[in-house]
Amino acid sequence: EAQVTQNPRYLITVTGKKLTVTCSQNMNHEYMSWYRQDPGLGLRQIYYSMNVEVTDKGDVPEGYKVSRKEKRNFPLILESPSPNQTSLYFCASSLQWVADTQYFGPGTRLTVL
Amino acid sequence: AQSVTQLDSQVPVFEEAPVELRCNYSSSVSVYLFWYVQYPNQGLQLLLKYLSGSTLVKGINGFEAEFNKSQTSFHLRKPSVHISDTAEYFCAVVRSGSGGSNYKLTFGKGTLLTVNP
Numbered sequence: 614e615a616q617v618t619q620n621p622r623y624l625i626t627v628t629g630k631k632l633t634v635t636c637s638q639n640m641n642h643e644y645m646s647w648y649r650q651d652p653g654l655g656l657r658q659i660y661y662s663m664n665v666e667v668t669d670k671g672d673v674p675e676g677y678k679v680s681r682k683e684k685r686n687f688p689l690i691l692e693s694p695s696p697n698q699t700s701l702y703f704c705a706s707s708l709q710w711v712a713d714t715q716y717f718g719p720g721t722r723l724t725v726l
Numbered sequence: 727a728q729s730v731t732q733l734d735s736q737v738p739v740f741e742e743a744p745v746e747l748r749c750n751y752s753s754s755v756s757v758y759l760f761w762y763v764q765y766p767n768q769g770l771q772l773l774l775k776y777l778s779g780s781t782l783v784k785g786i787n788g789f790e791a792e793f794n795k796s797q798t799s800f801h802l803r804k805p806s807v808h809i810s811d812t813a814e815y816f817c818a819v820v821r822s823g824s825g826g827s828n829y830k831l832t833f834g835k836g837t838l839l840t841v842n843p
Contacts, residue, residue, distance in 0.1 A: 717769035
């Protein structure tokens with residue numbers, strides 16, 4: 614089944630404890646991205662990757678890191694999480710670029726205490 | 727800078743009534759436009775998109791949208807809604823950054839459609 618998977622689905626952590634949210638797609642897509650969703654703000658793009666080894670900042674990159682060493686994986690890293698990073702995070706992928714249909718993962722709900 | 731405005735944060739309607747969810751964008755250049763739907767506790771999925779060509783776009787589940795360049799709008803419509811259409815709907819636009827080489831997807835804040843029996 615073609616899909617985007619994220620792990621973990623739920624995470625409660627404490628301020629300053631490094632964490633990684635994994636994202637994997639099995640559709641051989643080039644473009645991948647991360648979004649955060651907050652009530653009343655919609656989705657905001659954190660980082661995106663046009664292809665392997667090429668990443669760039671979205672609209673809200675502060676406090677996040679990403680890497681794209683393989684086509685299928687695009688992990689999101691929070692080196693020192695803070696409470697304002699409490700949010701619902703979505704990974705998405707598309708065939709070639711951002712205007713292709715985005716396929717979203719199920720989401721990761723992160724709480725930073 | 728590109729922005730997307732969804733004019734209604736919540737739209738309650740009765741089953742089998744028509745609905746229109748409004749979306750306006752600001753841009754001085756060509757854009758690509760999308761509507762995504764998010765059912766409760768799920769990720770987003772594409773309803774429809776406008777890239778070029780006919781300004782009336784048909785999507786899944788009986789939804790359609792019309793691109794109006796002069797009004798900079800991309801309103802979503804359905805002639806008769808069902809209870810199962812209850813969800814949050816997001817309008818989105820792809821914009822080019824400086825130099826036209828940095829394309830980004832920007833979402834509106836969403837419209838919660840609630841269909842009541």
